[in-house]
Amino acid sequence: MTTQETPEPFRCSSFDMITIWAVRDPQSSASVVPGVSGYPAYSAGMTVNENPIHLVYRVPKSNYRSYAEGGLLFYNLYSSPTEIATDSTYIYVEMILP
Incomplete structure (x- = not known):
């Protein structure tokens, strides 16, 4: 007896589409996150005014x-990831890290 299986569509995500976009700064009113203040743009080597x-x-x-x-799903052992904003194209997910 021969069994023929129906092919399933393959879905995967791409990590090259993730961008560290902003860092929370309670001392700043600037923001690159839509509709939320206190989130200036991230840049390597920047000073962070909050811990965690x-x-x-x-x-x-x-x-x-x-x-x-098949899209990305965030996990964080320290604190649950939170979707803090969305626009027509992007989701903005906050991760709290020690």
Whole structure:
């Protein structure tokens, strides 16, 4: 007896679409996160005024699990990731890290 299986579509995410976008700074009113203040743009070597650090990742909706099957799903053992903003193209996810 021969069994023929129906092929399943393959879905995967791409990590090159993740960007560290911002860092929470309670001393700043500037923000690159839509609709939220106190999140200036991230740049390597910048001074961070808070510990633990709050990083915001920008991910295209087309590559985020809530909007796309097979999209990225964030996990953090320290604190649950939080979707803090969204626009027509991107999701902004905050991760708190020690």
